[in-house]
Amino acid sequence: MIETGEIFQTLRMIQEENFDIRTITLGINLLDCSDPDAEACGRRVYDKICRTASRLVATGSEIEREFGIPIVNKRISVTPVSLMCQGDPRPIARALDRAAKEMGVNFLGGYSALMQKGATLADERLVESIPEVLSETERLCASVNVASTRAGINMNIVREMGEVIRKTAQRTADQDGLGCAKLVVFANAVEDNPFMAGAFCGVGEPECAINVGVSGPGVVKRALEKVKGQPFDVVAETVKRTAFKITRVGQLVAREASQRLGIPFGIVDLSLAPTPARGDSVAHILMEMGLEMAGAPGTTAALALLNDAVKKGGVMASNHVGGLSGAFIPVSEDIGMIESAKAGALTLEKLEAMTCVCSVGLDMIAVPGDTSAATISGIIADEAAIGMVNNKTTAVRVIPAIGKQAGDTVEFGGLLGFAPVMPVNPWRCDDFIARGGRIPAPLHSLRN
Amino acid sequence: MTKALISVTGADTTGIIARVSTKLYEMNINILDITQTILGGYFTMMMVVDLDGANRTFEEIDNAFDSVREELKMSIHLQRMDIFDAMHRV
Numbered sequence: 159m160i161e162t163g164e165i166f167q168t169l170r171m172i173q174e175e176n177f178d179i180r181t182i183t184l185g186i187n188l189l190d191c192s193d194p195d196a197e198a199c200g201r202r203v204y205d206k207i208c209r210t211a212s213r214l215v216a217t218g219s220e221i222e223r224e225f226g227i228p229i230v231n232k233r234i235s236v237t238p239v240s241l242m243c244q245g246d247p248r249p250i251a252r253a254l255d256r257a258a259k260e261m262g263v264n265f266l267g268g269y270s271a272l273m274q275k276g277a278t279l280a281d282e283r284l285v286e287s288i289p290e291v292l293s294e295t296e297r298l299c300a301s302v303n304v305a306s307t308r309a310g311i312n313m314n315i316v317r318e319m320g321e322v323i324r325k326t327a328q329r330t331a332d333q334d335g336l337g338c339a340k341l342v343v344f345a346n347a348v349e350d351n352p353f354m355a356g357a358f359c360g361v362g363e364p365e366c367a368i369n370v371g372v373s374g375p376g377v378v379k380r381a382l383e384k385v386k387g388q389p390f391d392v393v394a395e396t397v398k399r400t401a402f403k404i405t406r407v408g409q410l411v412a413r414e415a416s417q418r419l420g421i422p423f424g425i426v427d428l429s430l431a432p433t434p435a436r437g438d439s440v441a442h443i444l445m446e447m448g449l450e451m452a453g454a455p456g457t458t459a460a461l462a463l464l465n466d467a468v469k470k471g472g473v474m475a476s477n478h479v480g481g482l483s484g485a486f487i488p489v490s491e492d493i494g495m496i497e498s499a500k501a502g503a504l505t506l507e508k509l510e511a512m513t514c515v516c517s518v519g520l521d522m523i524a525v526p527g528d529t530s531a532a533t534i535s536g537i538i539a540d541e542a543a544i545g546m547v548n549n550k551t552t553a554v555r556v557i558p559a560i561g562k563q564a565g566d567t568v569e570f571g572g573l574l575g576f577a578p579v580m581p582v583n584p585w586r587c588d589d590f591i592a593r594g595g596r597i598p599a600p601l602h603s604l605r606n
Numbered sequence: 607m608t609k610a611l612i613s614v615t616g617a618d619t620t621g622i623i624a625r626v627s628t629k630l631y632e633m634n635i636n637i638l639d640i641t642q643t644i645l646g647g648y649f650t651m652m653m654v655v656d657l658d659g660a661n662r663t664f665e666e667i668d669n670a671f672d673s674v675r676e677e678l679k680m681s682i683h684l685q686r687m688d689i690f691d692a693m694h695r696v
Binding site for chain 1: 611613643665684688689690694
């Protein structure tokens with residue numbers, strides 16, 4: 159029998175500490191929708207999504223109500239569009255956006271291309287269309303994989319993505335560059351990620367699958383408040399125990415959703431995903447460990463401990479763990495990160511260091527509007543190198559704030575939050591980016 | 607067995623258990639366990655019930671408590687027990 163204290167603990171986690179299921183994401187294979195006629199392909203895509211996901215949102219709401227746990231987002235991820243698109247990808251983009259609206263999901267991911275080694279004609283057409291597509295659709299998310307540990311870094315596409323990000327920012331300048339918040343550049347992208355904007359349904363995935371992302375930075379922070387001043391052994395143990403509890407609920411929700419929808423369970427993503435709400439911040443966990451601000455010396459070590467303990471606690475709580483699994487450090491979506499960046503404690507370079515030890519990368523960072531395409535490409539190349547060499551997923555989601563300078567603020571609203579525009583290293587890398595070609599895959603022996 | 611927890615919190619008054627259990631009886635829901643405490647006039651009751659024999663859906667049961675919520679001016683939450691088992695038992 160469950161004890162009253164345990165019941166209170168669960169209720170407190172949900173009601174006061176912002177514990178929630180961040181997303182139930184339905185992955186759908188669209189390879190069978192391919193058609194030489196782009197409009198026909200769009201119709202097939204729309205029909206298949208509406209057929210497969212028709213009960214997703216209602217089922218999510220049912221589970222939410224019965225178990226008393228908020229499920230913040232219901233989302234859809236699809237096969238990377240460049241794999242199924244034989245001509246102009248834009249009609250497919252419009253069909254995907256329409257399907258997302260019809261199904262009532264707030265984001266649909268998979269306007270994607272995997273280009274770590276090179277580009278197909280379809281990849282090229284898709285990447286070229288990204289600025290237009292992201293400015294004209296509302297719920298569609300795009301991602302491009304530019305590097306992997308096995309293939310190295312495709313510097314041609316890294317160079318192009320700098321341009322694509324700038325164009326996307328310019329086309330959505332009236333919304334503070336919102337288009338760029340829906341665009342992720344990856345190294346070692348994963349196939350079963352439930353989190354946006356980088357979710358897509360990879361080629362190794364089944365026909366469809368339920369992937370669940372949990373979240374609970376507030377719960378971890380509150381647990382750590384009770385072990386103030388104690389050694390890191392205790393800190394790690396506390397995080398592990400909390401992550402275990404959070405993940406068990408994620409597993410329960412994933413199993414229920416899978417059963418009710420008759421769709422196989424894929425993975426639980428063990429993540430600490432913050433929101434701009436107070437009490438839902440990863441930065442505040444780091445500060446609870448004894449840092450004055452996120453970004454202070456010690457931040458990378460604190461994050462390494464947190465990230466590892468979350469995985470250790472979560473792994474035992476779920477049958478299948480996957481996705482990005484780790485602590486996220488998006489700047490605009492985390493009130494503690496926003497405050498630290500505003501105070502000047504958190505710099506782009508420190509964030510880059512932090513991405514070496516956590517999931518995922520330079521995320522939701524606003525940079526000055528006059529940041530050049532080459533500089534953005536340089537930032538992408540650095541981040542991709544970290545992912546490639548360390549055999550991990552890294553990503554870049556930066557937003558050039560057109561017409562704004564360091565210290566100004568951009569506002570996206572909702573879960574995407576707001577962010578101070580952060581200064582970028584002013585020294586140029588144009589000649590480096592102009593080279594193009596491929597950075598070879600790294601050697602993974604002789605590791606000293 | 608589909609077990610659910612009913613948690614009732616608010617200012618203490620007469621007839622709380624009576625009203626909640628009458629409502630459960632009307633819907634053919636069996637009570638498995640009850641605990642209650644009063645802290646500084648603040649009433650908290652936890653009731654574990656079995657939904658298997660119920661003649662309504664989960665949503666209907668939850669909605670049926672709206673009148674009791676209104677009458678008692680108390681917060682009444684109904685949720686499946688699985689979430690507590692998942693979190694606290696290996």
